[in-house]
Amino acid sequence: MKEHKTKPALPQYVAGIDIGNSTTEVALAHLEQGLPESWWSACVPTTGVKGTKENIKGLFQALDEVVRRAGLTREDIHLALLNDATPVIGDLAMSTISETIITDSAMIGHNPGTPGGSGLGIGRTKPISDLKDCGRGEQIIALVDESYGFHQAALLINQALEQGVEVNGIIAQKDDGVLIANRLTKKLPVVDEVRGIEAVPLDMPAAVEVAEAGYTISKLCNPYGISSIFGLSSKETRSVANIAITLIGNRSAVVIKTPAGMIEEYRVPIGSLYIESGPTEKEVDISLGAEKIMAAVDGCRQITDIRGEACTSVGGMLGRIKQCLSDSSGQSFDQIKVRDLLAVDTIVSQPVKGAVAGETCTNRAVGLAAMVYTDRMLMKDLLTELQQEVPFPVSIGGVEVEMAVRGALTTPGTQQPLVVLDMGSGSVDAALWEAGKEIRGIHLAGAGEMVTRMIDTELDLKNRDTAELVKRYPAVFVDSLFHYTMENGQMVFPKEPAPLPALGRTALLMENGVLYPLEQQISLEKLVRVRRECKSKVLLTNALRALKKIAPGGNIRLFEHVALIGGCAMDFEVSQLISEYMLHHYGVVCGAGNIRGCLGPRGAVAVGLVKHYLETAGVEGE
Amino acid sequence: MEMKDGLLLLYSGQEDPPWYKEFLYGVEEEGLPLHCLDGREESPGSDALSLANTAARFCCFELGIGADSEQLILRHRLQRDEAPLLLVSRKEGKDAIRQMGHNAARIVKSAPLILD
Incomplete structure (x- = not known):
């Protein structure tokens, strides 16, 4: 007698929930006689550290959003499946x-917007109040602190010059170098905006250099220039090389010779x-x-x-x-x-x-x-907590990386064998699924967060959140109130004037054309170069390492399809960067996944959880 | 009035020295030429805003500064609203007035403004 298997009664609404490091994603499927009829998705920022009960708040937000879209309530859900987080942390x-350490000289090498005068001046450092006591023919660099207005400073220096004191250069604390220079009877280089003028050692030989407009300094950025000015020995010249190099490209600079050993190395x-x-x-x-x-x-x-x-x-x-x-x-x-x-x-x-x-x-x-x-089951505690708060059963639906491949396979144009590269914030995970074989996965350290941290340090932003924005958004330079240059060279002419804080700065172009100006003065070219290099150094490097590790014999060419998913695949340039490299160097079709043909590279794990449930429950796919 | 090759400030009635002389120093420090003229003949009103609008029409940078006895206003000729681009009042003191001079010049130079 032929055995007749009846399908088990399947729940109608099944939710797959993927709690990631940065986002919580939910996919909800409506099953009609065990087949998924319709799907809804939602994605919200993860609340708290992944795997802790703080996640429940975000999880509920995502669930509420998805049931709202489906026109249901939380009570209508029959089963929820949670991902088992990869047991790796980084x-x-x-x-x-x-x-760079300077041991026997001091330097001031900054680029005030408007230094005064031009040329090279050499002399001993003296506060402006002491000029009256200087002798005829004495070579002086005058220090003007902020208690002196530019009128008074120019007056005192002019008097000293009249008395035969050779004032050869000026270091000023406030931003009034041009105003002082314009009122002097002799053309002198003035370096202004030296906020810490009290730190300048007194009565020491010093040189002040200001370049003509459009030029950069030429003497103080040359080790032999400095050695000629101060009569240094070969050994001393070697020790000032550090100073010279850091001054390259400046419009103005000051170098002061101090007794050796003032600063310990x-x-x-x-x-x-x-x-x-x-x-x-x-x-x-x-x-x-x-x-x-x-x-x-x-x-x-x-x-x-x-x-x-x-x-x-x-x-x-x-x-x-x-x-x-x-x-x-x-x-x-x-x-x-x-x-x-x-x-x-x-x-x-x-x-x-x-x-x-x-x-x-x-x-x-x-x-x-x-x-x-780690040997800790990240999601176990969370599951227990969650079960107490919801009316429907919740279970662990499967391991993250395996669910990701199942979800990614809903991308139109993909087929087994499929490789999935999941580039998240902490790790790059790769998995290979060949027909009839077990899914193989590996995890590598370093992903989106490392890119952010590198952008932060390389651009000296000193703010991780700003670095995150630099990573995510294209940049523009605000050339004037009424025109911007985009990073691709395109010019934009807005009808309304640019916000004043953005003028003359590199800014990020956020949603709805909103500009986010960067405090630091970074050229557009440098920002774009650093951003791309950081992405390439971390993500492309790890993508290649990951693929080599799972490829038979380390040969990436053997793969046909590589789908990119995870937060980094959403990035506006990362997937292009990797796709281009893969196709050119290995002939592999690689691109950002498009889960269920509509979600983009997002939600692979959540969809995979539901698919996996249907497969194990004996139901075929969509 | 002829077009001016530099920033143009139009005033109504003039104290000597003017209360906004710090503004002039701010522009000077930035290295920009600045013309200061009596604007009562050219301008339909003698308030800072209408003086600034008039000045913007005669400035090669399309930026105009208007000064009455209480405030300084900077306007751009292409602004479609009636809001000052920059404004400083006499009460705000020397530093604020000097800073507006720097900023007016920096708008011309497309240099980042000094912001508090």
């Missing part, structure tokens, strides 16, 4: 590997990384840069742990990362084993040690992202 750290050794891979251990010197570090990391088959050399700056970096991960996972410090690491070369803007007016210069740095596996 963290970042950054450390400089070069430092102390350097933290950079140190090495130790990469453990089973019984073997590799050592790699951090100062060799990211390329060498990554060659060592990628050369290991299976990393069991990565340590930093004790009492060095890299030791401190990895120590901080491990401590942070230990705190958030609840595992002891010793149990934290770093399983993947991404090193990226970067530059940071740092205060020059020994500078007078808070000058900064760029130094080389390396950024590290590390990842550890």
